[in-house]
Amino acid sequence: xxxxxxxxxxxxxxxxxxxxxxxxxxxxxxxxxxxxxxxxxxxxxxxxxxxxxxxxxxxxxxxxxxxxxxxxxxxxxxxxxxxxxxxxxxxxxxxxxxxxxxxxxxxxxxxxxxxxxxxxxxxxxxxxxxxxxxxxxxxxxxxxxxxxxxxxxxxxxxxxxxxxxxxxxxxxxxxxxxxxxxxxxxxxxxxxxxxxxxxxxxxxxxxxxxxxxxxxxxxxxxxxxxxxxxxxxxxxxxxxxx
Numbered sequence: 001x002x003x004x005x006x007x008x009x010x011x012x013x014x015x016x017x018x019x020x021x022x023x024x025x026x027x028x029x030x031x032x033x034x035x036x037x038x039x040x041x042x043x044x045x046x047x048x049x050x051x052x053x054x055x056x057x058x059x060x061x062x063x064x065x066x067x068x069x070x071x072x073x074x075x076x077x078x079x080x081x082x083x084x085x086x087x088x089x090x091x092x093x094x095x096x097x098x099x100x101x102x103x104x105x106x107x108x109x110x111x112x113x114x115x116x117x118x119x120x121x122x123x124x125x126x127x128x129x130x131x132x133x134x135x136x137x138x139x140x141x142x143x144x145x146x147x148x149x150x151x152x153x154x155x156x157x158x159x160x161x162x163x164x165x166x167x168x169x170x171x172x173x174x175x176x177x178x179x180x181x182x183x184x185x186x187x188x189x190x191x192x193x194x195x196x197x198x199x200x201x202x203x204x205x206x207x208x209x210x211x212x213x214x215x216x217x218x219x220x221x222x223x224x225x226x227x228x229x230x231x232x233x234x235x236x237x238x239x240x241x242x
Contacts, residue, residue, distance in 0.1 A: 088162045090140060091147040099161035099169055103221040106171055111216025117173050118180035120187070121210045121228035122146070123236070124166035130203060138198045142205050149191050154183075168207075169225065180211040208236040 049057075086098035094102075106117050124146055131139040143166060150160045150168060159171040170187070172180055188207050195202040210232025214224050 088147075091144055091162050093147045093151055093168075094159070094161040096161065096163050096169075099159060099163070099171070100221045100225075102159045103171055103224060106173065107214065107216070107219060107221060107224070110214060111218070114216060115174050116176045116213055116215045117171065118175045118177060118211055118213045119224055119228040120170040120172065120180060120184045121163075121212070121225070121232040122150070122168040122170070122184075122187070122207045123209075123232055124168075125206045125208060127166040134198055134201075134203065138196070138203065141198060142196050142203065145194060145196050145205055146191055146207065149194060150187060153187055153190055163225070167229075169228070175213075177211060177213040180213060184209040184211050208232055208239070210235055 086094050088095045103119065109115060110117055124143065127139055127142070130142055143162075146168060147160070147162065150170060154160060154170060154172070157173040161169050163169045170184075172183060175183065188209055192204065192206050195204045197203075210228050210230065212224060212228040212231050
């Protein structure tokens with residue numbers, strides 16, 4: 001998954017559709033000659049095309065073209081605003097709102113087809129210490145490093161987001177719990193292997209994780225996230241105890 005790609009495809013598609021419609025329209029150039037050809041295609045006899053009728057039709061065609069262009073621009077703007085609404089305010093991944101929506105879709109898919117998928121819940125360890133020792137700018141950079149590793153290390157069909165604070169979520173499409181644990185362990189190892197260089201120092205970054213598998217069992221997105229969060233804290237306590 002490329003960083004910040006969520007909703008970008010929708011934006012690109014909307015722009016492409018708008019451009020295609022404008023380019024393929026017989027009125028795209030706005031010239032009188034081409035518009036006259038369009039009128040002829042409509043089957044209006046030349047004898048009925050008096051100067052007044054022709055002028056009225058040309059005016060209507062120009063107005064239709066203007067409205068089409070405005071509609072295309074509006075579509076682009078809506079897609080852009082949707083992307084902003086889904087984007088995390090700090091990091092180049094989607095926010096909790098967009099993640100819950102995508103998780104709800106995956107739950108519906110699992111209920112319909114009986115497919116098992118999983119959610120990974122990550123918590124960045126020691127963020128308070130990083131913020132207190134090196135400042136919040138270093139903390140933001142550490143969160144950015146985690147977001148980048150997660151987003152660049154999953155499949156195109158998977159979803160990465162920031163749940164809030166120093167917590168991240170990942171939807172692994174069509175992945176049962178053994179594969180989910182294996183992937184979570186791999187992601188945690190990749191994050192640990194990529195310390196943050198900050199003002200001449202290397203700051204280690206480590207995460208705790210939990211995994212929860214779901215299918216069509218009637219669960220809500222919030223309950224699935226709660227179970228994944230619970231699994232993360234249980235694993236964190238177990239490791240701390242050892």
